[in-house]
Amino acid sequence: MSSELRAPFVAGNWKMNKTRAEARGYAGDLLARLAALGRDDVEVAICAPFTTLDEMVSASRSSRLMIVAQNMHEADHGAFTGEVAAPMLTELGVDGVVLGHSERRQYFGETDRALALKVPAALAAGLLPILCVGETEDERAAGDTDRKLRQQVKEGLDKLESERLADVVIAYEPIWAIGTGQTAALEQAQEAIAFVRALIADRSRDAAARVRVLYGGSVKASNAAELLALPDVDGALVGGASLDAEEFAAIVAAAPR
Ligand code: 13P
Numbered sequence: 459m460s461s462e463l464r465a466p467f468v469a470g471n472w473k474m475n476k477t478r479a480e481a482r483g484y485a486g487d488l489l490a491r492l493a494a495l496g497r498d499d500v501e502v503a504i505c506a507p508f509t510t511l512d513e514m515v516s517a518s519r520s521s522r523l524m525i526v527a528q529n530m531h532e533a534d535h536g537a538f539t540g541e542v543a544a545p546m547l548t549e550l551g552v553d554g555v556v557l558g559h560s561e562r563r564q565y566f567g568e569t570d571r572a573l574a575l576k577v578p579a580a581l582a583a584g585l586l587p588i589l590c591v592g593e594t595e596d597e598r599a600a601g602d603t604d605r606k607l608r609q610q611v612k613e614g615l616d617k618l619e620s621e622r623l624a625d626v627v628i629a630y631e632p633i634w635a636i637g638t639g640q641t642a643a644l645e646q647a648q649e650a651i652a653f654v655r656a657l658i659a660d661r662s663r664d665a666a667a668r669v670r671v672l673y674g675g676s677v678k679a680s681n682a683a684e685l686l687a688l689p690d691v692d693g694a695l696v697g698g699a700s701l702d703a704e705e706f707a708a709i710v711a712a713a714p715r
């Protein structure tokens with residue numbers, strides 16, 4: 459679907475990497491590189507560990523760089539040891555939150571049912587939710603990709619009113635492509651992301667035209683341009699390659715104008 463309603467969005471997901479000192483150094487480097495690029499047409503975000511969020515927010519204050527957390531609880535407070543709530547993130551000046559990353563689903567028991575509560579809670583708090591979906595290698599081999607995406611998109615957005623669907627960013631990250639160096643083929647990425655958009659269109663055609671859907675999984679500077687040029691791909695969620703500011707800035711530069 460034509461992308462003129464959708465500004466490109468490139469997010470780096472640091473996962474469990476970088477101390478505060480490392481984050482500070484990276485932020486200075488990245489901000490200088492982004493200023494030199496002059497790509498104000500691209501929305502750029504760093505999804506940082508909780509412990510570095512305040513450093514990143516203050517480092518990016520006079521820039522357009524968005525700072526995003528990597529998880530949150532659906533309740534705004536309570537007896538949930540080890541969890542972080544939306545008001546704690548907004549107090550720091552955080553802009554958004556990654557929800558349902560495959561690593562959280564796989565290792566920490568994140569469920570579609572919890573995500574259905576987390577997505578509206580994030581929006582209600584004024585945070586941009588980045589909802590991650592994607593199939594395993596076995597699911598793709600069994601022809602189950604569409605079924606898995608339908609389940610994750612439908613359930614994750616189940617409690618969100620249609621008027622707010624376009625305020626969510628969805629990241630399609632095939633699990634077999636994460637951290638493996640094996641990027642999805644261009645046709646696979648386009649097809650899956652067009653399917654995600656069609657799922658949104660089932661609820662609202664207007665939202666489908668406006669919702670941003672990103673590709674994630676072994677994106678790097680050398681393959682970003684061809685992925686980002688695909689008609690339904692509105693940006694990238696970048697893991698390993700975002701840990702290096704020069705490489706990440708090169709991915710931002712690869713977004714189509
Ligand atoms: P890699 O880019 O390291 O494959 O990670 C992708 C990812 O999981 C981003 O959220």
